[in-house]
Amino acid sequence: MEKAWWKEAVVYQIYPRSFMDSNGDGIGDLNGITSRLDYLKELGIDVIWLSPVYQSPNDDNGYDISDYQAIMQEFGTMEDFDKMIEGIHARGMRLVMDLVVNHTSDEHAWFLESRKSKDNPYRDYYIWREGKDGQAPNNWGSYFSGSAWQHDDATDMYYLHLFSKKQPDLNWENPKVREEVFSMMNWWCAEKGIDGFRMDVINLISKQPGLPDGPKAPKELYGYANCANGPRVHEFLKEMNQKVLSKYELITVGEAPGVTVEEAKRYAGFDEKELNMVFQFEHVGLDGGEYGKWTDKRVPLTEFKKVMSKWQTELDGQAWNSLYLGNHDQPRSISRFGDDSPEYREVCAKMLATCLHMMQGTPYVYQGEEFGMTNVPFDDISEVRDIESINAYREMSEAGLISREDMLRFICLKGRDNARTPVQWDDSENAGFTTGTPWIKVNPNYKQINAKAALEDKNSIFYYYQKLIALRKEEPVMVYGHYALLEPDHESLYVYTRSLDEQKLLVICNFTKEPAGYEVPAEFAGAQILIGNYQRDKVEGTIELKPYEAIVLKK
Template sequence: MNKTWWKNSVIYQIYPRSFADSNGDGIGDIKGITQHLDYLKELGVDVIWLSPVYQSPNDDNGYDISDYQAIMEDFGTMEDFDKMLSEMHKRGIKLVMDLVVNHTSDEHPWFVESRKSKDNPYRDYYIWKEGKNGKEPNNWGACFGGSAWEYDKETEMYYLHCFSKKQPDLNWENEKVRKEVFDMMTWWCEKGVDGFRMDVISMISKAPAYPDGVSHNGLYGDFGPFVCNGPHVHEYLQEMNQKVLSKYDLITVGEASGVTVEEAKKYANLDGTELNMVFQFEHTDITSGKNGKWTDERFKLRDLRKILNKWQTELEGKAWNSLYWDNHDQPRAVSRFGNDGPMYRELSAKMLATCLHLMKGTPYIYQGEEIGMTNAYFNKLEDYRDIESIHAFEEMTENGLLTEEEMMSALKAVSRDNARTPMQWDDSENAGFTIGTPWIKVNPNYLQINAKAALEDKDSVFYYYQKLIQMRKEYEIIVDGIFEGLLEDDENIYAYRRKLGNQTLIVACNFSDKKVPCTLFEGAAGGKEMIANYKNHETGILKPYEARVVLIEN
């Protein structure tokens, strides 16, 4: 077995609540996923990353886990899970589980015990602190609004929760906690899963002094510098690698909030002592400002290029990249980085796919991206389900940081719910997602944008993705070629070349809705046209959202 098979792989993320509902309760489930595996096999993906399906009270849509070795009733049973895993493996598709171990649910048995008394055996499984002058231990704000500390009357102390108050942070300094986590991971590996995507794994080691953070908007302090990439994070991941990961043939990716290129070289080092790769967020935080991500501002190509090129060139020969435009926490790629209007949606979706899949690294496709699904653009706050979006609306408007109108505009642009509307399977009621009432509204454009229509149109976004995935399997240069940025000052074109041996691959993508001059292909007359989203080219020109890829043999 090639131990670096994950370099050649393309990964497809499923958000189970929104993928396919098999029993009509309006919530996607495991049987629904199993029913659609042939669709994913046809697309050509190698690995499925499954967002959490564990037992959970669902405060943060399953990222608050109360039992790591049980399946949430909404999603089915462990038998359903085993059947799904077996059907994936039959089709040559591997399964990556979401590992959420920075925090648990407050309903997890460990926390239920931990809060009972100061001398409870589980007390030190979590992070408890005394208040200061009748207030919280420090000024940290939680990611979902409010303080990152919750007062507990039972023992008159505060516990840390970097996210919701129903998501208390685990104390990784406690060796028993680490052993519990490693034992649980081993249990899943023995079950036959093929890897882990590790939720906010860069946050498991906190700075021991717990100092106040800088406040950017006058409300709470930023915990980032004291929580992300903390003092023992690499030590803990090396221990995890020794005790679990190195014993199996796995793919591992760490969601690494606050990661820098230098830190990424440690997490995803080529020696294989920690993880295979990390998710970085610089390109998805590109428009963030004093109000965090809450803005409807559009990105600038020069900023995007600088970030993407930095990660490509600086990890070369030192660590492996993960490549993505969107996921369950981000708005839809075609709405954010492309143009989701009827004239350019498909063209720009194909252009974005070209841009990403021909870079160096392992590409991730988020469900619906392969048919060009768009943001939901909900007009009413009550249509939103996401805890982050709802809390942010309250916090920003009540504190006068944004008006209600500004905040609604920001939600339409960047709310996580944009990615969580149901998968659009066909043009029947509720997009073929459910025969019941969906847990969140279906995007009304499902009549035009759906998988059935995409499969019937040989020129669809779906088949374009299929071709890109196939190219990765056939051309070594796409996996191993060295990356070099081109046209680094161009306001409209993102271009680069890949080089391997005597081959050069030239990629040019127009991120604008106008024709722009481009002379990159003029010396490539004898080259092979690999893929393009227009049937005809104009010499020296890229059409709106045009993508072209040419392979030259020297």
């Protein structure tokens, strides 16, 4: 397999609003990030992925962009950005920017022009349609609830928005739109020196011709059938690669909801000249139910192993995996996939990290994950800030589908705000995030769970992550080795091997708090313990794994 720096890298995602506030306004900012770069360097990460910091009215926390080449005032200035990236590069790290080009804000200059008249030069930058019998042009639903169409009085037509009504979809069929996007991307690479892009819902940019009705009601369908992996999406991405990506040494990852393994081979295939990798969502959809993610269902381990193994084996040698359990759109991984109780939180966080980082692909660490931040106990819907959760709470409860009490409970389990509360830096007021009033509540467990406490404890989750990240630099088998699942039907243990030439790793993870027996294969008798979250001198024969124990053997 061909080697590449981005295959060997570990990426750390920063959600800037919640990372570190430098000026006391309660909102994280660029100077706050700069002040914490030494912390990230100590962790050992290679790449920072920065969620959007562009000018935005903030309807969807920065994913509604009104100016792609300006910085949101709350986050600072372009001078602050330049200082931050200089600091990142000076420490040998790289910066990935979020690219949000399926849609803009309705306050973007292009859309302000587009809605003025039917013959405006910018009209075709967006997707406008006549209504049908006083109704929306088709039955597509928004991912954020309700119709995907918004009526606009000025021209008595509807525009498409797959997300918020303040996020109109760009018309990628228009070559002028593509040229504008590619020009902007080149500016960030050539003028600002960024090192890559994480592309928001990039597989939605090509819609089905004619925009036909979906096969199901919009609330069930949410647009996938007619918007995901459309007929021209690969053509558009190959053009992007030719005109932008191939000119620089970049890392690129495309967020691709609903993507299949076969589609991923097209987006991220080694010979396809599109992207380096995609984010797939299959493993984070395993705990969904009748009403989507609004449920208290847990992820079944056998299903989790099946999905993760499918992506590991079927992309091997053909395309590259991205490895993640948490991000800004997902609840905290320790609460979702593990056990965030005081008794087991630390060993469980280490186990989950071991299971993920030992797989083939580029690992992504989400801010706070490296010291075990957990989900948040919201006491009332008024404490919630996420537009998706607020809309769903109202829609589900008003329709009588889910009670308000249950919806709040589900939001505490699955809502996006779980990942968006401030990073817990220390045990001082507001967890050391701000001297002001935080824009969203701080998790009350910050007195016990914070970065300062982790840095002072040599056995902490932080130093375990540091060791995992360092091992990737030392062990090529961790990066390039082939994956094979063992014990597929075991309901407690996740066991797999990685193999490269003469090197072989055995990864054993207990996903429960109950001890579990396992007979170590004879070929690993006397093998070196590469890493583990409990103290063991040797592992051979039949062993009993402790609660949430993880062991990696190297022969």
